[in-house]
Amino acid sequence: MTQPSLTPQPSARARIFGRSSYPEYLRVASILRKETVGGALLLAATVVALVLANTPAAPFYFALRDFEVGYEPWHLSLSLGTWAADGLLAIFFFLAGLELKREFVAGELRVVSRAVVPVAAAVGGVIIPALVFVAINLGGGAGALRGWAIPTATDIAFAVAVLAVIGSHLPSALRIFLLTLAVVDDLLAIVIIALFYSADIQVVPLLLAVLPLALYAFLAHRYSKFFVARAFAAWLILLPLGAMTWALVHGSGIHATVAGVLLGFAVPVLARGRDGGTGDGAGLAESFEHRFRPLSAGVAVPIFAFFSAGVAIGGGQGLVDALTDPVALGIMAALVLGKPVGVLLATWLVTKTTRASLDPDLAWVDIVGVAVLAGVGFTVSLLISELAFGHGSAEDDHAKVAILTGSLLAALLATGLLRARNRHYRRIQEKENTDADLDGVPDVFLPEPGREAPAG
Template sequence: MTEPASTDPASTPPSATPPSPARAWILSRSSYPEYLRVASILRKETVGGALLLAATVVALVLANTPAADFYFAVRDFEVGYEPWHLKLSLGAWAADGLLAIFFFLAGLELKREFVAGELRVFSRAIVPVAAALGGVIIPALIFAAVNFGGGAGAVRGWAIPTATDIAFAVAVLAVIGSHLPSALRIFLLTLAVVDDLLAIVIIALFYSTDIQVIPLLLAVLPLALYAFLAHRYANFFVTRAFAAWLILLPLGVMAWALVHGSGIHATVAGVLLGFTVPVLHRDRDGRVGDGPGLAESFEHRFRPLSAGVAVPIFAFFSAGVAIGGGQGLVDALTDPVAIGIVVALVVGKPVGVLLATWLVTKTTRASLDPDLAWVDIVGVAVLAGVGFTVSLLISELAFGHGSVEDDHAKVAILSGSLLAALLATVLLRARNRHYRRVEEKEKTDADHDGVPDVFPA
């Protein structure tokens, strides 16, 4: 008769003891292809950030010189067709039309991240997603607390300090952080992309008024046809760019116009169109193969248009605020609306990002990668307080274009973003010097496969 196995833990051989779950490292190095893709994006966004800064400076100069009347006349000049609700000022065309390109690209990036990028793995996705949520909730609460006594009109701007500007933040990081670990760059980029998604959800839910059901339902038709053609003929559109412009672009414009006519901010259409584009390259039998998918192809085509044209033009028309000299600047920055924005960007944003990241390490089996230090996360969290493009857009939606509150909010957005960038520069430059010394001590050659040893196989 066989003796039953002992259930005494002491009698269990060590080899039979179930191993404890492996500890996951957050913000660890990504794969080498992902590193190369992100590096390419960062280079293009750096150029976009420089153009964005130049457009902002020109707008501020024109708005505060004798050329102000000409600048505002151009910004407010209306063109379009009224029956379709498309007779808009040039400034509104930039905010509603050109920014749709920016959000289309954000939709492409986010879907690519979830399907084939860093966010497809839960252990990697949880950190930037949680950080983005923290970076939205805490700044919103701080703004609301500062403006609680100002009534519903002031509190309506609660979402202004919640977004991180990809172009500006990445441009700063590229200038000061050439030796920083790639994981930090990917973290900032992913956080900013998730921020964009949260911002567009906020705009759709809280800043859309007088919803018209019929145009909204009609928008489903071109959107569905766009999705069908993009999936059915993805490889055709990858190899023949002109076909996408001739076939898909008119459908996209139609969907945009109907969403705009429905009362929902038209940039929502850009994100929805981006989400419909397939990411993976598939052969005729539906198998995943090598080569770029349609989403990657569209990213290459639209990123220069977004970073080099759409966003700088929007900044040119939106950032031009008549400050009115030193006293005007003081009046703007002492407005509770402005105080709430500056404090939320400079303090609330990094606190939210840090708190969420720290909570992930305390509530899961994840720990910060041993190659990084928490001060690195502090620097990137402070840099996340650089809010511009989406913040300017939400300010106009919250307070009305050209209102006193809108002007004060824009001054605060510029001031808070500049202060956040300067503080992040101080922190990250010190860390950049540290990692430069580390690289000098631990230089490694590439393997025979061309992948540096520091990256996982």
């Protein structure tokens, strides 16, 4: 008997946030479980940093953060805080590059009707918060306006961790949308960093960086099956080339996290067969994601948060002064209001100007909840704050207090909305029997009634 295909078939009118394929659902669910742990570690590192920075241990904390190590002739004599921001955070952006490429090659974004929505939402979620920040800080001069990009990026670890904890019964399409949106606007943030927060560009190191990057890409594609089977070979061969690319990009004046994204893009997604074509099994991108995600979520990002989130508030009055600074007000307003408005406005415009429509299983209030959750900005926001105002400056400290406060408010508001929706969907799932059939695949992932299934 012919088995129905699990791949969604194209229709005359594409549906936004429609159900994905079952394998894609399983993959995203696995990522969500890992990010929950990463989000908890990130939160713990932030709390420890804030406690140390506002107790008698503050001198030790700031001395540790500012302690320099490295080799000056290579422009690599950096403080530990800078090593965390420029070096360890490159691992985070390497994974962002891997995930984005996987989405475009083999994930949800390979279908234009699916890709246009999260991409447009990410763009709207960058533009509107920036405009909100600029509107509040127009009278603050050019110095204050340098922070326009701080509230533009959604933090993957925090936002996805919140959704994983409170959204056990929410449709998987909402989770995929949030993950894709966060990855895309991380990419937009990296482009912003490269274009607006890089100074004194050195052409020679930048051109030299092309050589190890090209060799890295060639070897990754030519011997991808070998690197998948032998993890040690990737550490011995590809890692040194990646480190060389990172060092040369860093020396060029472009922020070194850009190298992480480029290296992620250079990794092949699909497995290679014996004839050189596409084969079965995990590709190198999936293998690298499996290996590096624990390192990023469990080590790199928490260490960055530990060195970056430590702000000496200075008591109640200091907190009031920080939160009443126009820079801080602009960031909080952009995260809590600008981000969801931008995401919702872009999504609404897509439904009105294209043939796409909202999936009938969802309501706009679901999209509102996810859009509010997208206002949780942390990792990239802290990085841009340091690049915009200078590490340890008063503006930087005020911006970081605003990032923490705005992200917390966005998370709490989103939790209230999504918990109510989660209860709604739980009741629906309890009423409707969505247990797996004998083939092991839940009914919701099978083709819709009236849609002809292709021959298997």
